[in-house]
Amino acid sequence: MEQLDFITKLLGIKDQNIKIDNLFDGSTHKEIMARLDYDAPPCPQMAKYDFQKPSKIPYLETAGYKTLIRLKKRRFRCKNCGKMAVAETSLVQKNHQIAAAVKQKIAQLLIEKQVMTDIAHRLSISTSTVIRKFKEFKFETNWQRL
Structure with a gap:
């Protein structure tokens, strides 16, 4: 686990809600499997929806290899109005990849x-x-x- 924390520091990822699950070394690139998970937003009926939307985020080169972050973002759904919300991070802007x-x-x-x-x-x-x-x-x- 300590090694995965080192990877976030090396990449400059400051968001504490991003947890790295795995790291794949390909012959041409590196893939980082991560998830973004935190408590539901302040809406009283907002709850975790059992669905994580994966997104491919190109990142800067690391050790001469192209780097791709596969980030799973948690979705939230309000039980009353049915409104959906996707977890947000400082790594990417909202609705951007x-x-x-x-x-x-x-x-x-x-x-x-x-x-x-x-x-x-x-x-x-x-x-x-x-x-x-x-x-x-x-x-x-x-x-x-x-």
Whole structure:
């Protein structure tokens, strides 16, 4: 168990609710099997729903290998209204599947003027994701100097 805690520290995962179950070493990549589980939200009738939705989260390279986190997120359901909620973490934004650390790396590589297809290949994401991140940048023209 101590070794699995070391993995979370090595990857920079600060969420205490993420528990690593297993680690698979493939020939081309590493897969980390983890689960996100915590008590139900404050709704009085909200209870754990016996279903965990797995999601594939690409992560930064570790020891030269591409890393993929298979995170099982717990679902919650209200007994009165039937409202569903999915467990949230700081690792990824709500309704997203790309880690915040990967998005920061995309921004860093775009600033270093790397080719978009090369960034996508290096981080195991689509080129469209890199383009969307590029469009978030704001370029303002300084009319005082022209």
